[in-house]
Amino acid sequence: MDIRHLRYFVGVCEAGSLSRAADRLHVAQPSLGQQISALETELDTQLFERSRRGMVLTNEGRVFLDHARVVLADVDRAREAVRNANAVPMGAVCLGLPTTVGLMATIPILAVCRSELPNVHLKLIEAYSGTLQEWLQAGRIDIAILYGDAVEVGLKKRALLDDQLAFIAGNGTDVPATFTLEQLENFPLILPGVEHGLRRMVESACAPLHIKLNVVAEIDSLGTVKRAAELGLGCTVLPPMAVAAEVAAGKLKAVPIEGPQMRRRVVLAINETRPGSLAKSRVIEIVERVIADMVAGGAWPAEQLGVMAQQIVHP
Structure with a gap:
Protein backbone atom coordinates (compact mmCIF):
# COMPACT_ATOMS: atom_id res chain seq x y z
CA MET A 1 0.00 0.00 0.00
CA ASP A 2 1.32 3.46 -0.84
CA ILE A 3 0.09 7.06 -0.73
CA ARG A 4 -1.14 6.83 -4.33
CA HIS A 5 -3.50 3.99 -3.36
CA LEU A 6 -4.94 6.12 -0.56
CA ARG A 7 -5.40 9.17 -2.79
CA TYR A 8 -7.13 7.06 -5.44
CA PHE A 9 -9.38 5.47 -2.80
CA VAL A 10 -10.42 8.82 -1.33
CA GLY A 11 -10.89 10.21 -4.82
CA VAL A 12 -13.35 7.44 -5.72
CA CYS A 13 -15.19 7.94 -2.41
CA GLU A 14 -15.62 11.65 -3.09
CA ALA A 15 -16.53 11.25 -6.77
CA GLY A 16 -18.94 8.34 -6.25
CA SER A 17 -17.91 6.51 -9.41
CA LEU A 18 -14.79 5.31 -11.17
CA SER A 19 -15.43 7.40 -14.28
CA ARG A 20 -15.84 10.70 -12.41
CA ALA A 21 -12.87 9.89 -10.17
CA ALA A 22 -10.71 9.04 -13.19
CA ASP A 23 -11.49 12.43 -14.73
CA ARG A 24 -10.69 14.30 -11.51
CA LEU A 25 -7.50 12.34 -10.82
CA HIS A 26 -6.38 12.37 -14.47
CA VAL A 27 -6.00 8.59 -14.49
CA ALA A 28 -7.31 6.09 -17.03
CA GLN A 29 -10.46 4.43 -15.68
CA PRO A 30 -9.22 0.83 -16.16
CA SER A 31 -5.99 1.64 -14.34
CA LEU A 32 -7.90 3.29 -11.49
CA GLY A 33 -10.16 0.25 -11.16
CA GLN A 34 -7.13 -2.02 -11.00
CA GLN A 35 -5.57 0.10 -8.26
CA ILE A 36 -8.75 -0.06 -6.15
CA SER A 37 -8.99 -3.84 -6.65
CA ALA A 38 -5.32 -4.19 -5.65
CA LEU A 39 -5.99 -2.20 -2.48
CA GLU A 40 -8.95 -4.42 -1.60
CA THR A 41 -6.80 -7.51 -2.20
CA GLU A 42 -4.07 -6.17 0.06
CA LEU A 43 -6.58 -5.38 2.81
CA ASP A 44 -8.39 -8.66 2.20
CA THR A 45 -11.75 -6.91 2.32
CA GLN A 46 -14.28 -5.33 -0.03
CA LEU A 47 -14.27 -1.54 0.24
CA PHE A 48 -17.01 -0.75 -2.30
CA GLU A 49 -20.32 -2.14 -3.48
CA ARG A 50 -20.24 -1.77 -7.27
CA SER A 51 -23.34 -1.13 -9.36
CA ARG A 52 -24.40 0.66 -12.52
CA ARG A 53 -25.12 3.73 -10.42
CA GLY A 54 -21.60 3.98 -9.04
CA MET A 55 -19.44 2.93 -6.12
CA VAL A 56 -20.89 2.81 -2.59
CA LEU A 57 -18.72 2.28 0.47
CA THR A 58 -19.15 -0.87 2.54
CA ASN A 59 -18.98 -0.68 6.32
CA GLU A 60 -15.32 -1.68 6.08
CA GLY A 61 -14.78 1.01 3.46
CA ARG A 62 -16.23 3.71 5.71
CA VAL A 63 -13.86 2.68 8.52
CA PHE A 64 -10.89 2.71 6.14
CA LEU A 65 -11.89 6.14 4.76
CA ASP A 66 -11.45 7.80 8.16
CA HIS A 67 -7.95 6.37 8.48
CA ALA A 68 -7.01 7.17 4.89
CA ARG A 69 -7.95 10.82 5.31
CA VAL A 70 -5.89 11.11 8.51
CA VAL A 71 -2.84 9.56 6.80
CA LEU A 72 -3.13 11.86 3.79
CA ALA A 73 -3.55 14.89 6.04
CA ASP A 74 -0.41 13.85 7.94
CA VAL A 75 1.52 13.55 4.68
CA ASP A 76 0.43 17.04 3.68
CA ARG A 77 1.38 18.40 7.11
CA ALA A 78 4.79 16.73 6.91
CA ARG A 79 5.41 18.25 3.49
CA GLU A 80 4.40 21.70 4.74
CA ALA A 81 6.52 21.35 7.90
CA VAL A 82 9.65 20.50 5.90
CA ARG A 83 9.08 23.32 3.45
CA ASN A 84 8.40 25.86 6.19
CA ALA A 85 10.83 24.73 8.89
CA ASN A 86 12.83 27.95 8.59
CA GLN A 164 -18.60 29.81 37.00
CA LEU A 165 -21.97 28.86 35.50
CA ALA A 166 -24.82 31.31 35.97
CA PHE A 167 -28.60 31.24 36.24
CA ILE A 168 -30.00 32.97 33.15
CA ALA A 169 -33.47 34.50 32.96
CA GLY A 170 -35.42 37.04 30.96
CA ASN A 171 -35.31 40.64 32.13
CA GLY A 172 -38.89 40.42 33.39
CA THR A 173 -38.17 37.48 35.71
CA ASP A 174 -37.73 38.18 39.41
CA VAL A 175 -34.29 36.73 40.19
CA PRO A 176 -32.58 36.89 43.62
CA ALA A 177 -29.33 38.86 43.88
CA THR A 178 -27.48 35.70 44.94
CA PHE A 179 -28.33 32.28 43.63
CA THR A 180 -27.78 28.81 45.07
CA LEU A 181 -28.12 25.45 43.40
CA GLU A 182 -31.21 24.63 45.49
CA GLN A 183 -33.07 27.59 43.99
CA LEU A 184 -33.08 25.96 40.55
CA GLU A 185 -36.12 23.98 41.75
CA ASN A 186 -38.16 27.20 41.78
CA PHE A 187 -37.90 27.99 38.07
CA PRO A 188 -38.94 26.34 34.79
CA LEU A 189 -35.76 25.39 32.95
CA ILE A 190 -34.79 25.07 29.32
CA LEU A 191 -31.67 22.91 29.08
CA PRO A 192 -29.78 21.01 26.37
CA GLY A 193 -30.36 17.28 25.93
CA VAL A 194 -29.00 14.71 28.36
CA GLU A 195 -26.03 13.92 26.09
CA HIS A 196 -24.76 17.50 26.47
CA GLY A 197 -21.88 18.03 28.94
CA LEU A 198 -23.49 21.09 30.54
CA ARG A 199 -26.73 19.18 31.20
CA ARG A 200 -24.80 16.30 32.79
CA MET A 201 -22.85 18.74 34.94
CA VAL A 202 -26.03 20.42 36.25
CA GLU A 203 -27.76 17.13 37.00
CA SER A 204 -24.65 15.65 38.67
CA ALA A 205 -24.42 18.68 40.94
CA CYS A 206 -28.14 18.49 41.84
CA ALA A 207 -28.38 14.73 42.43
CA PRO A 208 -26.57 14.55 45.82
CA LEU A 209 -28.76 17.40 47.09
CA HIS A 210 -31.95 15.69 45.84
CA ILE A 211 -32.82 18.75 43.78
CA LYS A 212 -35.64 18.07 41.32
CA LEU A 213 -35.27 20.14 38.18
CA ASN A 214 -38.35 21.36 36.34
CA VAL A 215 -37.12 20.97 32.76
CA VAL A 216 -39.92 22.27 30.53
CA ALA A 217 -38.01 21.94 27.24
CA GLU A 218 -34.77 20.52 25.86
CA ILE A 219 -33.04 22.62 23.18
CA ASP A 220 -29.48 22.10 21.93
CA SER A 221 -29.26 25.36 19.98
CA LEU A 222 -27.60 28.05 22.09
CA GLY A 223 -29.22 30.89 20.17
CA THR A 224 -32.68 29.37 20.53
CA VAL A 225 -32.21 28.78 24.27
CA LYS A 226 -31.25 32.41 24.79
CA ARG A 227 -34.16 33.68 22.70
CA ALA A 228 -36.62 31.50 24.64
CA ALA A 229 -35.26 32.90 27.92
CA GLU A 230 -35.62 36.45 26.60
CA LEU A 231 -39.28 35.75 25.84
CA GLY A 232 -39.89 34.40 29.35
CA LEU A 233 -40.57 30.85 28.16
CA GLY A 234 -38.15 29.44 30.69
CA CYS A 235 -34.81 29.99 32.39
CA THR A 236 -31.49 28.26 31.77
CA VAL A 237 -27.92 27.70 32.98
CA LEU A 238 -24.99 29.01 30.94
CA PRO A 239 -21.54 30.54 31.39
CA PRO A 240 -21.93 34.34 31.77
CA MET A 241 -19.82 35.09 28.69
CA ALA A 242 -22.37 33.26 26.52
CA VAL A 243 -24.98 35.93 27.33
CA ALA A 244 -22.73 38.98 27.83
CA ALA A 245 -24.23 40.85 24.88
CA GLU A 246 -27.83 40.12 25.92
CA VAL A 247 -27.14 41.15 29.52
CA ALA A 248 -25.53 44.40 28.36
CA ALA A 249 -28.57 45.08 26.16
CA GLY A 250 -30.95 44.47 29.08
CA LYS A 251 -32.54 41.41 27.47
CA LEU A 252 -31.32 38.83 30.00
CA LYS A 253 -30.20 38.58 33.60
CA ALA A 254 -27.22 36.45 34.69
CA VAL A 255 -26.54 35.56 38.33
CA PRO A 256 -23.60 33.24 39.13
CA ILE A 257 -24.67 30.03 40.86
CA GLU A 258 -22.77 29.72 44.12
CA GLY A 259 -20.70 26.64 44.91
CA PRO A 260 -17.76 24.76 43.41
CA GLN A 261 -20.09 22.22 41.75
CA MET A 262 -20.98 24.80 39.10
CA ARG A 263 -17.41 25.74 38.23
Whole structure:
Protein backbone atom coordinates (compact mmCIF):
# COMPACT_ATOMS: atom_id res chain seq x y z
CA MET A 1 0.00 0.00 0.00
CA ASP A 2 1.32 3.46 -0.84
CA ILE A 3 0.09 7.06 -0.73
CA ARG A 4 -1.14 6.83 -4.33
CA HIS A 5 -3.50 3.99 -3.36
CA LEU A 6 -4.94 6.12 -0.56
CA ARG A 7 -5.40 9.17 -2.79
CA TYR A 8 -7.13 7.06 -5.44
CA PHE A 9 -9.38 5.47 -2.80
CA VAL A 10 -10.42 8.82 -1.33
CA GLY A 11 -10.89 10.21 -4.82
CA VAL A 12 -13.35 7.44 -5.72
CA CYS A 13 -15.19 7.94 -2.41
CA GLU A 14 -15.62 11.65 -3.09
CA ALA A 15 -16.53 11.25 -6.77
CA GLY A 16 -18.94 8.34 -6.25
CA SER A 17 -17.91 6.51 -9.41
CA LEU A 18 -14.79 5.31 -11.17
CA SER A 19 -15.43 7.40 -14.28
CA ARG A 20 -15.84 10.70 -12.41
CA ALA A 21 -12.87 9.89 -10.17
CA ALA A 22 -10.71 9.04 -13.19
CA ASP A 23 -11.49 12.43 -14.73
CA ARG A 24 -10.69 14.30 -11.51
CA LEU A 25 -7.50 12.34 -10.82
CA HIS A 26 -6.38 12.37 -14.47
CA VAL A 27 -6.00 8.59 -14.49
CA ALA A 28 -7.31 6.09 -17.03
CA GLN A 29 -10.46 4.43 -15.68
CA PRO A 30 -9.22 0.83 -16.16
CA SER A 31 -5.99 1.64 -14.34
CA LEU A 32 -7.90 3.29 -11.49
CA GLY A 33 -10.16 0.25 -11.16
CA GLN A 34 -7.13 -2.02 -11.00
CA GLN A 35 -5.57 0.10 -8.26
CA ILE A 36 -8.75 -0.06 -6.15
CA SER A 37 -8.99 -3.84 -6.65
CA ALA A 38 -5.32 -4.19 -5.65
CA LEU A 39 -5.99 -2.20 -2.48
CA GLU A 40 -8.95 -4.42 -1.60
CA THR A 41 -6.80 -7.51 -2.20
CA GLU A 42 -4.07 -6.17 0.06
CA LEU A 43 -6.58 -5.38 2.81
CA ASP A 44 -8.39 -8.66 2.20
CA THR A 45 -11.75 -6.91 2.32
CA GLN A 46 -14.28 -5.33 -0.03
CA LEU A 47 -14.27 -1.54 0.24
CA PHE A 48 -17.01 -0.75 -2.30
CA GLU A 49 -20.32 -2.14 -3.48
CA ARG A 50 -20.24 -1.77 -7.27
CA SER A 51 -23.34 -1.13 -9.36
CA ARG A 52 -24.40 0.66 -12.52
CA ARG A 53 -25.12 3.73 -10.42
CA GLY A 54 -21.60 3.98 -9.04
CA MET A 55 -19.44 2.93 -6.12
CA VAL A 56 -20.89 2.81 -2.59
CA LEU A 57 -18.72 2.28 0.47
CA THR A 58 -19.15 -0.87 2.54
CA ASN A 59 -18.98 -0.68 6.32
CA GLU A 60 -15.32 -1.68 6.08
CA GLY A 61 -14.78 1.01 3.46
CA ARG A 62 -16.23 3.71 5.71
CA VAL A 63 -13.86 2.68 8.52
CA PHE A 64 -10.89 2.71 6.14
CA LEU A 65 -11.89 6.14 4.76
CA ASP A 66 -11.45 7.80 8.16
CA HIS A 67 -7.95 6.37 8.48
CA ALA A 68 -7.01 7.17 4.89
CA ARG A 69 -7.95 10.82 5.31
CA VAL A 70 -5.89 11.11 8.51
CA VAL A 71 -2.84 9.56 6.80
CA LEU A 72 -3.13 11.86 3.79
CA ALA A 73 -3.55 14.89 6.04
CA ASP A 74 -0.41 13.85 7.94
CA VAL A 75 1.52 13.55 4.68
CA ASP A 76 0.43 17.04 3.68
CA ARG A 77 1.38 18.40 7.11
CA ALA A 78 4.79 16.73 6.91
CA ARG A 79 5.41 18.25 3.49
CA GLU A 80 4.40 21.70 4.74
CA ALA A 81 6.52 21.35 7.90
CA VAL A 82 9.65 20.50 5.90
CA ARG A 83 9.08 23.32 3.45
CA ASN A 84 8.40 25.86 6.19
CA ALA A 85 10.83 24.73 8.89
CA ASN A 86 12.83 27.95 8.59
CA ALA A 87 10.20 30.12 6.96
CA VAL A 88 7.00 31.94 7.84
CA PRO A 89 4.12 29.84 9.23
CA MET A 90 1.84 28.52 6.51
CA GLY A 91 -0.48 25.65 5.83
CA ALA A 92 -3.77 24.52 7.37
CA VAL A 93 -4.64 24.34 11.08
CA CYS A 94 -7.99 23.08 12.37
CA LEU A 95 -9.23 24.45 15.72
CA GLY A 96 -12.29 23.07 17.51
CA LEU A 97 -14.31 25.11 20.01
CA PRO A 98 -17.41 24.35 22.09
CA THR A 99 -20.35 26.46 20.96
CA THR A 100 -20.42 28.61 24.10
CA VAL A 101 -16.72 29.38 23.70
CA GLY A 102 -16.98 29.88 19.97
CA LEU A 103 -19.70 32.48 20.46
CA MET A 104 -17.23 34.84 22.14
CA ALA A 105 -13.79 33.68 21.04
CA THR A 106 -14.05 32.69 17.37
CA ILE A 107 -13.99 36.19 15.88
CA PRO A 108 -11.17 37.54 18.12
CA ILE A 109 -9.04 34.46 17.41
CA LEU A 110 -9.73 34.68 13.68
CA ALA A 111 -8.94 38.41 13.61
CA VAL A 112 -5.53 37.96 15.26
CA CYS A 113 -4.67 34.93 13.09
CA ARG A 114 -5.56 36.83 9.92
CA SER A 115 -3.37 39.74 11.05
CA GLU A 116 -0.36 37.78 12.30
CA LEU A 117 -0.55 34.58 10.21
CA PRO A 118 -1.70 35.64 6.72
CA ASN A 119 -0.36 32.44 5.13
CA VAL A 120 -2.13 30.08 7.54
CA HIS A 121 -5.50 28.66 6.53
CA LEU A 122 -7.47 28.45 9.79
CA LYS A 123 -10.43 26.07 9.91
CA LEU A 124 -12.76 26.66 12.86
CA ILE A 125 -15.24 23.99 13.98
CA GLU A 126 -17.88 24.27 16.71
CA ALA A 127 -19.25 21.16 18.43
CA TYR A 128 -19.86 19.62 21.85
CA SER A 129 -16.74 19.35 24.01
CA GLY A 130 -17.01 15.53 24.03
CA THR A 131 -17.25 15.41 20.24
CA LEU A 132 -14.24 17.71 19.88
CA GLN A 133 -12.23 15.44 22.17
CA GLU A 134 -13.06 12.41 20.01
CA TRP A 135 -12.06 14.30 16.85
CA LEU A 136 -8.82 15.46 18.47
CA GLN A 137 -7.91 11.91 19.48
CA ALA A 138 -8.77 10.67 15.98
CA GLY A 139 -6.58 13.32 14.33
CA ARG A 140 -9.46 15.11 12.61
CA ILE A 141 -8.64 18.42 14.29
CA ASP A 142 -5.29 19.85 15.44
CA ILE A 143 -6.22 21.88 18.53
CA ALA A 144 -9.31 21.97 20.74
CA ILE A 145 -10.75 24.04 23.54
CA LEU A 146 -12.36 21.56 25.92
CA TYR A 147 -14.15 21.50 29.27
CA GLY A 148 -12.45 19.54 32.06
CA ASP A 149 -8.80 18.81 32.82
CA ALA A 150 -9.08 15.08 33.48
CA VAL A 151 -6.13 13.12 32.11
CA GLU A 152 -6.98 11.58 28.72
CA VAL A 153 -4.83 9.08 26.87
CA GLY A 154 -2.77 10.79 24.17
CA LEU A 155 -3.85 14.34 25.03
CA LYS A 156 -1.91 17.21 26.58
CA LYS A 157 -3.94 19.95 28.21
CA ARG A 158 -3.27 23.43 29.49
CA ALA A 159 -5.73 24.84 32.03
CA LEU A 160 -6.81 28.28 30.81
CA LEU A 161 -9.57 29.41 33.18
CA ASP A 162 -12.41 28.42 35.48
CA ASP A 163 -15.90 29.39 34.34
CA GLN A 164 -18.60 29.81 37.00
CA LEU A 165 -21.97 28.86 35.50
CA ALA A 166 -24.82 31.31 35.97
CA PHE A 167 -28.60 31.24 36.24
CA ILE A 168 -30.00 32.97 33.15
CA ALA A 169 -33.47 34.50 32.96
CA GLY A 170 -35.42 37.04 30.96
CA ASN A 171 -35.31 40.64 32.13
CA GLY A 172 -38.89 40.42 33.39
CA THR A 173 -38.17 37.48 35.71
CA ASP A 174 -37.73 38.18 39.41
CA VAL A 175 -34.29 36.73 40.19
CA PRO A 176 -32.58 36.89 43.62
CA ALA A 177 -29.33 38.86 43.88
CA THR A 178 -27.48 35.70 44.94
CA PHE A 179 -28.33 32.28 43.63
CA THR A 180 -27.78 28.81 45.07
CA LEU A 181 -28.12 25.45 43.40
CA GLU A 182 -31.21 24.63 45.49
CA GLN A 183 -33.07 27.59 43.99
CA LEU A 184 -33.08 25.96 40.55
CA GLU A 185 -36.12 23.98 41.75
CA ASN A 186 -38.16 27.20 41.78
CA PHE A 187 -37.90 27.99 38.07
CA PRO A 188 -38.94 26.34 34.79
CA LEU A 189 -35.76 25.39 32.95
CA ILE A 190 -34.79 25.07 29.32
CA LEU A 191 -31.67 22.91 29.08
CA PRO A 192 -29.78 21.01 26.37
CA GLY A 193 -30.36 17.28 25.93
CA VAL A 194 -29.00 14.71 28.36
CA GLU A 195 -26.03 13.92 26.09
CA HIS A 196 -24.76 17.50 26.47
CA GLY A 197 -21.88 18.03 28.94
CA LEU A 198 -23.49 21.09 30.54
CA ARG A 199 -26.73 19.18 31.20
CA ARG A 200 -24.80 16.30 32.79
CA MET A 201 -22.85 18.74 34.94
CA VAL A 202 -26.03 20.42 36.25
CA GLU A 203 -27.76 17.13 37.00
CA SER A 204 -24.65 15.65 38.67
CA ALA A 205 -24.42 18.68 40.94
CA CYS A 206 -28.14 18.49 41.84
CA ALA A 207 -28.38 14.73 42.43
CA PRO A 208 -26.57 14.55 45.82
CA LEU A 209 -28.76 17.40 47.09
CA HIS A 210 -31.95 15.69 45.84
CA ILE A 211 -32.82 18.75 43.78
CA LYS A 212 -35.64 18.07 41.32
CA LEU A 213 -35.27 20.14 38.18
CA ASN A 214 -38.35 21.36 36.34
CA VAL A 215 -37.12 20.97 32.76
CA VAL A 216 -39.92 22.27 30.53
CA ALA A 217 -38.01 21.94 27.24
CA GLU A 218 -34.77 20.52 25.86
CA ILE A 219 -33.04 22.62 23.18
CA ASP A 220 -29.48 22.10 21.93
CA SER A 221 -29.26 25.36 19.98
CA LEU A 222 -27.60 28.05 22.09
CA GLY A 223 -29.22 30.89 20.17
CA THR A 224 -32.68 29.37 20.53
CA VAL A 225 -32.21 28.78 24.27
CA LYS A 226 -31.25 32.41 24.79
CA ARG A 227 -34.16 33.68 22.70
CA ALA A 228 -36.62 31.50 24.64
CA ALA A 229 -35.26 32.90 27.92
CA GLU A 230 -35.62 36.45 26.60
CA LEU A 231 -39.28 35.75 25.84
CA GLY A 232 -39.89 34.40 29.35
CA LEU A 233 -40.57 30.85 28.16
CA GLY A 234 -38.15 29.44 30.69
CA CYS A 235 -34.81 29.99 32.39
CA THR A 236 -31.49 28.26 31.77
CA VAL A 237 -27.92 27.70 32.98
CA LEU A 238 -24.99 29.01 30.94
CA PRO A 239 -21.54 30.54 31.39
CA PRO A 240 -21.93 34.34 31.77
CA MET A 241 -19.82 35.09 28.69
CA ALA A 242 -22.37 33.26 26.52
CA VAL A 243 -24.98 35.93 27.33
CA ALA A 244 -22.73 38.98 27.83
CA ALA A 245 -24.23 40.85 24.88
CA GLU A 246 -27.83 40.12 25.92
CA VAL A 247 -27.14 41.15 29.52
CA ALA A 248 -25.53 44.40 28.36
CA ALA A 249 -28.57 45.08 26.16
CA GLY A 250 -30.95 44.47 29.08
CA LYS A 251 -32.54 41.41 27.47
CA LEU A 252 -31.32 38.83 30.00
CA LYS A 253 -30.20 38.58 33.60
CA ALA A 254 -27.22 36.45 34.69
CA VAL A 255 -26.54 35.56 38.33
CA PRO A 256 -23.60 33.24 39.13
CA ILE A 257 -24.67 30.03 40.86
CA GLU A 258 -22.77 29.72 44.12
CA GLY A 259 -20.70 26.64 44.91
CA PRO A 260 -17.76 24.76 43.41
CA GLN A 261 -20.09 22.22 41.75
CA MET A 262 -20.98 24.80 39.10
CA ARG A 263 -17.41 25.74 38.23
CA ARG A 264 -16.24 24.48 34.84
CA ARG A 265 -12.57 24.32 33.82
CA VAL A 266 -11.66 25.36 30.28
CA VAL A 267 -8.49 23.84 28.78
CA LEU A 268 -6.54 23.98 25.55
CA ALA A 269 -5.72 20.49 24.28
CA ILE A 270 -3.58 18.91 21.59
CA ASN A 271 -2.98 15.30 20.58
CA GLU A 272 0.60 14.51 21.57
CA THR A 273 0.76 11.64 19.06
CA ARG A 274 0.09 13.92 16.07
CA PRO A 275 2.83 15.80 14.19
CA GLY A 276 3.43 19.45 14.96
CA SER A 277 4.11 22.40 12.69
CA LEU A 278 5.19 26.00 12.98
CA ALA A 279 1.69 27.11 12.00
CA LYS A 280 0.07 24.92 14.67
CA SER A 281 2.44 26.23 17.33
CA ARG A 282 1.70 29.84 16.43
CA VAL A 283 -2.08 29.29 16.44
CA ILE A 284 -1.80 27.74 19.92
CA GLU A 285 0.06 30.82 21.14
CA ILE A 286 -2.57 33.14 19.65
CA VAL A 287 -5.48 31.18 21.16
CA GLU A 288 -3.91 31.32 24.62
CA ARG A 289 -3.11 35.05 24.29
CA VAL A 290 -6.55 36.03 22.97
CA ILE A 291 -8.41 34.16 25.72
CA ALA A 292 -6.09 35.56 28.42
CA ASP A 293 -6.71 39.09 27.11
CA MET A 294 -10.49 38.50 27.09
CA VAL A 295 -10.42 37.38 30.72
CA ALA A 296 -8.12 40.22 31.81
CA GLY A 297 -10.27 42.78 30.01
CA GLY A 298 -13.55 41.49 31.44
CA ALA A 299 -15.00 40.33 28.10
CA TRP A 300 -14.95 36.77 29.46
CA PRO A 301 -16.05 36.82 33.15
CA ALA A 302 -13.93 34.00 34.57
CA GLU A 303 -10.96 33.18 36.79
CA GLN A 304 -7.74 32.97 34.79
CA LEU A 305 -5.42 30.10 35.68
CA GLY A 306 -1.68 29.71 35.50
CA VAL A 307 -1.66 26.05 36.56
CA MET A 308 -0.96 23.40 33.92
CA ALA A 309 -3.12 20.33 33.68
CA GLN A 310 -0.37 18.82 31.55
CA GLN A 311 2.37 20.94 30.02
CA ILE A 312 1.94 21.53 26.31
CA VAL A 313 5.30 21.42 24.56
CA HIS A 314 5.11 23.46 21.39
CA PRO A 315 6.81 21.80 18.45
